[in-house]
Amino acid sequence: MKNENKIKLFLVDDDAVFLKSLEIEFLNHCDFDIETFPTGELCIANLSKKPDVIILDFHLDGIDKSAMNGLATLDEIKKFNSDIPVIMLSSQDKIDVAVQCIHHEAFDYVVKSETAFVRLKKIITSIFLYKKMKKELNWYMDRM
Template identity: 70%
Template sequence: MTDTKKVKIFLVDDDALFLKSLEIDFLDNADFIVETFPTGEMCLANLAHNPDIVILDYQLDGIVANAMNGLETLDKVKEFNPEIPVVMLSSQDKIEVAINCMHHKAFDYVVKSETAFVRLQKIITSIFKYQKMEKELNWYMDRM
């Protein structure tokens, strides 16, 4: 990722107030392109926009009856492109939920709170450090 390219983030949450608040935080505090979606289905329909990161609510049950939940959406994102890092969000502070998300190949899990945005910023930084190290390692391994 070059410094001139803005990071594209998909925010997916059925809680309109939380979604708007998170969008404003990202737009005010860093150089991001943000696309927001209230359902997993809408997120999936727009994956061709090639997000760098997807931040996805675990529940997603507040807008459309029988809508995809966060884990189903996570699985479909990974089917589309397993390299897209997905960070799961939930108001549930349960280790079982976090472990379940990790089993579905989420990069990380964040509990919704007043500090969620700060955690997400740190996770995004970690994602890009990890990706850079992985590229360097692959480059090195290709030359052996």
């Protein structure tokens, strides 16, 4: 499969170990074009590469307190292109954090756990099913 046909996935997390393990899981189980970023600033600087999906950590300021956090990064991504689906990741299993992410237009929220990768794969599948249905509906509506 040519590279331009692959899903372009951005992974953004300041936890180097978690970021690498997530990258390895996707490389071993999916045929995606993956780019990883340790900061929101680097992710934003690369948005011109047109990612299909971004998986973004909620706390990106764990190492550098002056770094842009996940919600601020999400807001900048949505300003750049509101159609890019962003899945938020956090070690916090708190409903108010999840609600906050959804209010900032995240597609979904996943708690970092041993089942996070499986959940992320299912969400990405649903994103592309939704996009396909939306495209087909628009095609149909244009012909009415």
